[in-house]
Amino acid sequence: MKKDTLIIHRGRHPKDHHGIVNPPVYHASTMVFPTLAEYEDKAKKPFEGVQYGRAGTPTTFALEEAVTALYGGHKTIALSSGLAAISVTLTALLKSGDHMLIADNIYAPTRKRVADVLLARAGVETAYFDPGAGIKDILQPQTRVVMVESPGSVTFEMLDVAKIAAEAKAAGVTVVMDNTWATPLFFQPFEHGVDIVIEAVTKYISGHADVMLGTVTVSTPEQFQSVKFTANALGNCPGPDDCYLGLRGLRTLSVRLERHQRNALRLAEWLQARPEVDCVLYPALPGDPGHEIWKRDFTGASGLFGVVLKEVPKAAVAAMLDGMELFAMGDSWGGYESLMIPTDPAKVRTATEWRGPGPSLRIHAGLEDPDDLIEDLEQGLKRLTKAS
Ligand SMILES: Cc1ncc(COP(=O)(O)O)c(C=O)c1O
Structure with a gap:
């Protein structure tokens, strides 16, 4: 079966x-x-x-x-x-x-x-x-x-x-x-x-x-x-x-994952084209360093991905995150709702170095309409730029 x-x-x-x-x-x-x-x-x-x-x-x-x-x-x-x-x-x-x-x-x-x-x-x-x-x-x-x-x-x-x-x-x-x-x-x-x-x-x-x-x-x-x-x-x-x-x-994992994947891909592609963003970390994106392995071994991508911003002060990240309407700040993921948190990968690595030009975010694409999520992100990036 x-x-x-x-x-x-x-x-x-x-x-x-x-x-x-x-x-x-x-x-x-x-x-x-x-x-x-x-x-x-x-x-x-x-x-x-x-x-x-x-x-x-x-x-x-x-x-x-x-x-x-x-x-x-x-x-x-x-x-x-x-x-x-x-x-x-x-x-x-x-x-x-x-x-x-x-x-x-x-x-x-x-x-x-x-x-x-x-x-x-x-x-x-x-x-x-x-x-x-x-x-x-x-x-x-x-x-x-x-x-x-x-x-x-x-x-x-x-x-x-x-x-x-x-x-x-x-x-x-x-x-x-x-x-x-x-x-x-x-x-x-x-x-x-x-x-x-x-x-x-x-x-x-x-x-x-x-x-x-x-x-x-x-x-x-x-x-x-x-x-x-x-x-x-x-x-x-x-x-x-x-x-x-x-x-x-x-029982509903398959239909939910399909939507998480679709939304995540849409947000990831949109973010990739933004001037505030250095890179998006999502193996489903062509050009991601892990894309070839993902394509070879996986049959799909879930809704969780990373974003590395260009260099901005912490206050700018706070201005972005504090004002989000749909993306709440919470440590988990996998639920029906969208989430966004700041991350600091460099702090927990010992075998390799992790470096980004600016701060990193982790986004969980929930099941909302992606147009609304993009609108929320757009407003967030405007606040980020204004506070930089
Ligand atoms: C990749 C991964 N594994 C394991 C866990 C732990 O799961 P739980 O929060 O149910 O203890 C988490 C939680 O965030 C996770 O992100």
């Missing part, structure tokens, strides 16, 4: 629920067992089926089933946020004395909170690498994990995921990818050699700016046991209402 059909039909079992289309929200800590034999049986099958609320309910399993169908992996584990999906996975895969490689364009909390603090405290060493380079020459005997994100959600550099994965595989190293920007509709990590896929469901899958949720999709039963055990031991379990909303968002 095609992905557009899978997102409608997977994770739904109306026959089990009086014919009701959507799976119900099971609120549960406790499940009761009718016989001693059944009670004792569950201990023999850890993490299989309904046992205790922390390990999930049929609502959790419905979301996990649908995400697995889209990614094509072995199984999915739902967690309470995208960052939880990252920290639980890396904790499951790594131990003291291990070494990890992370691409320099990674989501900042992955490096600054998980790798550089939590994992460093546990004796795991992390080295960052140039997203545009391979990893063959920097692998160490104790390297166990390579973590990538393509494109990164601030600088939008594309990685050659298949090349990096092949180099990792040759050394027996596990490849973890944060695929939140592309979602399973626009990039299939397992087909490019990735072993474990992270998705911040908080963003496009939920799609309505009202849910925190993450998923980890693994490719082997061993990875499933390890990640599920770690999630359970850390007590991480998403609430059933959030799983329900994540699954509800998933």
Whole structure:
């Protein structure tokens, strides 16, 4: 079946629920067992089926089933946020004395909170690498994990995921990818050699700016046991209402992404032609440094992209951002509404230098009419120029 059909039909079992289309929200800590034999049986099958609320309910399993169908992996584990999906996975895969490689364009909390603090405290060493380079020459005997994100959600550099994965595989190293920007509709990590896929469901899958949720999709039963055990031991379990909303968002992911993409492309092209703009960072644009890889590997682009402005004082950026009518300033993305924030990529890089002539912005193109969004941007750029 095609992905557009899978997102409608997977994770739904109306026959089990009086014919009701959507799976119900099971609120549960406790499940009761009718016989001693059944009670004792569950201990023999850890993490299989309904046992205790922390390990999930049929609502959790419905979301996990649908995400697995889209990614094509072995199984999915739902967690309470995208960052939880990252920290639980890396904790499951790594131990003291291990070494990890992370691409320099990674989501900042992955490096600054998980790798550089939590994992460093546990004796795991992390080295960052140039997203545009391979990893063959920097692998160490104790390297166990390579973590990538393509494109990164601030600088939008594309990685050659298949090349990096092949180099990792040759050394027996596990490849973890944060695929939140592309979602399973626009990039299939397992087909490019990735072993474990992270998705911040908080963003496009939920799609309505009202849910925190993450998923980890693994490719082997061993990875499933390890990640599920770690999630359970850390007590991480998403609430059933959030799983329900994540699954509800998933049903319209394809039509929403189509519009996000169309709007983003229109805004990106418009901005590219503006005298205030140095460059637009969006791999779907011909001429973007990542365009060829994007065209080769991806089937679409989502609505998040970057803009590097020509040099202006901070007060000019404030004049622009403070007066925006439709673009609100908020750290997230993937919802139906447009957002715009200032970014400072240079601050979080260590393996490579990031330089722009002026300040950078990150734009999330929402589902509004693009003419209105352009009008808002035009007024914003006028304020920027006036305050420069
Ligand atoms: C690329 C990327 N990955 C992961 C996350 C973390 O997701 P969450 O906010 O659900 O913890 C984010 C959040 O902004 C993100 O942008």
